[in-house]
Amino acid sequence: MAKKIKDNRPGARLPKGLRDIEAAEIRAQNAMLASIRKVYENYGFEPLETPAFEYTDALGKFLPDSDRPNEGVFSLQDEDEQWLSLRYDMTAPLARYVAENFDRLPKPFRRYATGPVWRNEKPGPGRFRQFTQFDADTVGTESVAADAEMCMLAADTLEALGVPRGNFLIKVNNRKVLDGIMEAAGIAGEENAGRRLTVLRAIDKLDRLGLAGVEQLLGEGRLDESGDYTKGAGLSKDAISAIRAFVVPAKDGQDPFAELDGLLKNSEIGQEGRAELAQIAELISAAGYSDRVKIDPSVVRGLEYYTGPVFEAELTFEVTGDDGKPVRFGSVGGGGRYDDLVARFTGKTVPATGFSLGVSRLQAALNALGRGAEGDVPGPVVVLVMDRDRLSDYQALTQRLRSAGIRAEMYLGTSGMKAQMKYADKRGSPCVVIQGSDEREKGEVQIKDLIEGALAAQSIADNKEWKEARPAQFSVSEVALEEEVRKVLARHFPQSD
RNA sequence: GCCGCCUUAGCUCAGUUGGUUAGAGCGCUAGAUUGUGGAUCUAGAGGUCACUUGUUCGAAUCAAGUAGGCGGUACCA
Numbered sequence: 001m002a003k004k005i006k007d008n009r010p011g012a013r014l015p016k017g018l019r020d021i022e023a024a025e026i027r028a029q030n031a032m033l034a035s036i037r038k039v040y041e042n043y044g045f046e047p048l049e050t051p052a053f054e055y056t057d058a059l060g061k062f063l064p065d066s067d068r069p070n071e072g073v074f075s076l077q078d079e080d081e082q083w084l085s086l087r088y089d090m091t092a093p094l095a096r097y098v099a100e101n102f103d104r105l106p107k108p109f110r111r112y113a114t115g116p117v118w119r120n121e122k123p124g125p126g127r128f129r130q131f132t133q134f135d136a137d138t139v140g141t142e143s144v145a146a147d148a149e150m151c152m153l154a155a156d157t158l159e160a161l162g163v164p165r166g167n168f169l170i171k172v173n174n175r176k177v178l179d180g181i182m183e184a185a186g187i188a189g190e191e192n193a194g195r196r197l198t199v200l201r202a203i204d205k206l207d208r209l210g211l212a213g214v215e216q217l218l219g220e221g222r223l224d225e226s227g228d229y230t231k232g233a234g235l236s237k238d239a240i241s242a243i244r245a246f247v248v249p250a251k252d253g254q255d256p257f258a259e260l261d262g263l264l265k266n267s268e269i270g271q272e273g274r275a276e277l278a279q280i281a282e283l284i285s286a287a288g289y290s291d292r293v294k295i296d297p298s299v300v301r302g303l304e305y306y307t308g309p310v311f312e313a314e315l316t317f318e319v320t321g322d323d324g325k326p327v328r329f330g331s332v333g334g335g336g337r338y339d340d341l342v343a344r345f346t347g348k349t350v351p352a353t354g355f356s357l358g359v360s361r362l363q364a365a366l367n368a369l370g371r372g373a374e375g376d377v378p379g380p381v382v383v384l385v386m387d388r389d390r391l392s393d394y395q396a397l398t399q400r401l402r403s404a405g406i407r408a409e410m411y412l413g414t415s416g417m418k419a420q421m422k423y424a425d426k427r428g429s430p431c432v433v434i435q436g437s438d439e440r441e442k443g444e445v446q447i448k449d450l451i452e453g454a455l456a457a458q459s460i461a462d463n464k465e466w467k468e469a470r471p472a473q474f475s476v477s478e479v480a481l482e483e484e485v486r487k488v489l490a491r492h493f494p495q496s497d
Numbered sequence: 498g499c500c501g502c503c504u505u506a507g508c509u510c511a512g513u514u515g516g517u518u519a520g521a522g523c524g525c526u527a528g529a530u531u532g533u534g535g536a537u538c539u540a541g542a543g544g545u546c547a548c549u550u551g552u553u554c555g556a557a558u559c560a561a562g563u564a565g566g567c568g569g570u571a572c573c574a
Contacts, residue, residue: 421534
């Protein structure tokens with residue numbers, strides 16, 4: 001019987017790819033978000049919040065079919081049977097908002113947005129199905145100055161968060177240049193669209209697979225170490241070498257366009273992209289950001305909707321992981337120009353560009369760098385309950401501390417004094433307030449400084465001495481409670497009040 | 498999706514060629530100490546050995562299937 005009931009109970013388990021975030025991390029993240037917000041505001045962006053889910057077609061996702069209703073996104077059906085989906089980024093909802101409110105918005109429209117996004121994909125280390133992004137976008141201008149500004153915004157943000165200059169790089173490329181290269185490689189035209197996609201994906205893997213791996217993917221295909229085979233693009237040797245010449249990063253001091261010009265001379269779109277890159281480089285240089293923002297032909301990014309410049313924010317430092325192996329954090333954000341997103345709704349092309357920061361990933365990186373925001377705050381002062389029939393007295397003491405702006409709580413459990421001390425210890429309380437009948441009769445309270453006490457405990461070995469010494473505990477007049485507690489706090493946390 | 502490895506207490510893991518009541522460390526609870534967090538000692542709680550089916554006199558151990566986890570790979574608008 002009991003077993004039957006047990007079998008019917010739901011498992012207390014977190015769905016995969018999701019996670020609980022506890023106090024210290026939330027505090028650290030809030031501090032991060034505040035820093036990011038400050039930079040974005042400083043650049044003149046306005047905040048905007050849109051809902052967590054939208055109509056599926058508004059997100060640019062086709063109506064889920066009944067076989068696979070959740071390909072990549074989490075979807076649900078409204079009571080009128082229309083499909084809704086959780087947002088997978090901040091950009092698609094922005095496009096919807098701009099299209100819906102186009103006439104009354106100032107153009108160009110500049111907004112920032114932060115919040116969770118959801119992706120229904122296989123989770124991996126550092127990859128979750130819910131994570132937080134922080135985006136800035138400028139809608140309604142073709143000017144590459146807007147793109148250059150995004151790169152500078154990204155650089156300033158990383159620095160504001162404590163990533164030292166030289167430990168990150170904003171890399172810039174241009175989809176038009178990529179198109180031009182592929183044109184030169186002989187895979188222009190509608191019939192080669194799939195092949196171009198394969199090429200772009202291959203280039204995107206340069207980091208991980210190296211040049212040899214990319215070449216395999218451009219040609220016949222590649223067999224990875226787990227035995228899985230990835231079909232290649234099937235390009236000719238000439239085409240592969242053209243792309244290879246393009247992708248190999250220009251050495252320091254060399255003109256990054258030297259290779260490009262030869263390859264792109266017959267491609268109109270390629271020339272256009274190259275000109276845009278040159279302009280961005282000039283703007284970046286004029287602003288004094290050349291050491292942090294660099295042209296890099298291997299940057300590809302989310303392929304679907306980008307139409308011009310694309311950028312990626314990369315952390316370049318290495319950290320030794322738990323297993324002793326070096327860990328690189330790599331990309332913590334990216335973005336680019338998407339001139340056709342709003343047109344999906346209105347039919348009218350509205351040029352736009354934006355940058356998106358992966359907050360959780362960046363937070364993990366900052367922690368590794370030792371630059372993570374301090375998430376630990378002192379626990380509350382705990383007022384112990386010595387006589388259960390005097391609860392109102394303890395409640396009054398607690399309220400007095402709270403009124404004085406001191407974080408405090410009365411012990412609300414039912415255990416004895418020893419357990420209450422352990423509770424206070426576990427909460428990280430700086431001190432506890434003790435008032436039994438002895439103290440009450442004298443109009444006093446005992447304050448025990450737990451931080452001081454822990455230090456004193458190190459030099460006490462036997463229990464008898466420990467008990468008799470009552471380290472860091474003292475008696476004060478009840479009326480002086482707030483003042484005396486404040487003194488203890490000031491001793492341990494001089495910067496706070 | 499594909500390939501590989503893994504699954505024994507809250508956590509980290511032992512568990513011999515299949516053989517009685519499945520163990521350890523840490524953690525947790527309580528006591529020694531009727532009102533004191535540490536240390537020490539003692540005791541206690543906590544397990545359908547992931548699940549199902551099979552082989553066997555007998556399965557945590559062997560086999561198959563399923564689920565979950567980890568890693569790689571693909572996809573990631």
